[in-house]
Amino acid sequence: MTLKTADLDLAVPVTGEAPCRRAGVLTRESRTAYAFIAPAFFLLTFLVAYPFVLSVWFSLSDARVGTTGSFVGLGNFGRLFSSSIFVQTLQNSILFTAAALTAKIVLGMALALLLFRIKHFKRLIRGAVLLPFIVPTALSTLVWWWMFEPLYSVVNWTLKSLRLADHDIPWLPDPYLAMFVVILVNVWRGLxxxxxxxxxxxxxxPRExxxxxxxxxxxxxGRFWHITLPLLTPVLAVVILFSAIFTLSDFNIVYVLTKGGPMNMTHLFATYSFALGLQGGEIGQGAAVSLFLFPILLAVVFLQLRLVRKAALYE
Structure with missing residues (x-):
């Protein structure tokens, strides 16, 4: 049996064309992938990376409003610890975050168990529960301000109508009650x-x-401690991580309710940084206060991720 020249030409594979085609397809797919990634990359660069680098520079300089400032190193951070207001802000932030997180963990677990056992109108009730989280923070906080403001306080009117109080309670002017109100509103919104x-x-x-x-x-x-809680630990760790970040860097609630007062007893890092940097004109000092949050949040993220990893390995 003999093969013709044409048959030999058809039988011999062309080794160079297929890799070239694959390389061309991969190149087109890579270009398409980069094209889809590009908008997110530019957004992260100009809205996250650039402001962060700029704030680092400001924190290491004596910049004020209208001036670029000069390099001062860690001088701004050194002056923070000599400021009684900053020390008070640090204490306020720790108390605020710890109290709000504890309340949200306990009440959130209880509310989740109640929602899980509801048989009728599940969708309606679960949708209603989400309303505090959906409403804009500034708008809902203004309503809380009206409820606790001494002159128009509906809370005081209700307490006096029920004969639970015989005088107006200074919710927002009192330093300790103001912190209680700020924590209450944060818990209400984050629950x-x-x-x-x-x-x-x-x-x-699994129900089994x-x-x-x-x-x-x-x-x-026993079922809660030995089944529910261990299996919810990874989810709970992630929720605590995100809530700790949002709570520690809260601004809207405190600024609308108290603006950091009275007597700086409700100042958090975000509000004190705003007061120093934008209202006081000390951009460098305000940036130092805001960046003081960075190592704290980094430590919180590191510890929480370790807990999540350990829980995953345990399972």
């Missing part, structure tokens, strides 16, 4: 985030585990 996220984790837990535990004689408390 839906905890509840809905934990509810999603509850729904994902509860049935087996109930068959073994475990009560509601």
């Amino acid at each position: 839906p985030f905890f509840a809905i996220t934990l509810l999603a984790g509850l729904v994902a837990i 585990l509860y049935e087996a535990a109930e068959a073994d004689g475990a009560g509601p408390v």
Whole structure:
């Protein structure tokens, strides 16, 4: 049997064309991928990276409004610790974050368990729970300001109508009550985030585990401690991480309610940085206050991610 020249030409594969085609396809796909990534890259560069680098420079300079300033190193950070207002702000931030997070964890878990057990009107009730989280922060905080403002306080009117108080309570002028109100509003706004996220984790837990535990004689408390809580730990860790970042850097609630007063007892890092940098004109000092948050948030993120990783390995 003999093969003709044409048959030999057809039988011999062309080794150079297929790799070239694949390389061309990969090149086109890479260009398309870069084209889709480019808008996000530019947004991150100009809206995140550039402002961060600029704030680092400001924190290391004596810049004021209208002047570029000169390099002073860590002088701004050194002056912070000699400021009684900054020390008070640091204490306020720790108290505010710890109290708000604790309340949101406890109340969020309780609300998630209640939403999980609801049988009727599930969608309507769950949608209503999300309302505090959906409404713009400044708008909802203005309503809270009206409720606690001494001259128009509907809270004081209600307490006096129920004979629970015989005089107007100075909610916002009193330093300690003002901190209580700020924490209360932050918990009210952040509670839906905890509840809905934990509810999603509850729904994902297999029902067979509860049935087996109930068959073994475990009560509601035992099922919660040995099934619900361990399986919700990764979700809870992530929720606490995000909430800690949002709570520690809160600005709108404090600024609308108290503007950091009275007597600087409700100042947080964000409000004190705003007061120094924009209202006081000390851009460098205000940037130093805002950047003081960075190592704290970095430590919080590191610890929380370690907890999440340990929980994942444990499972």
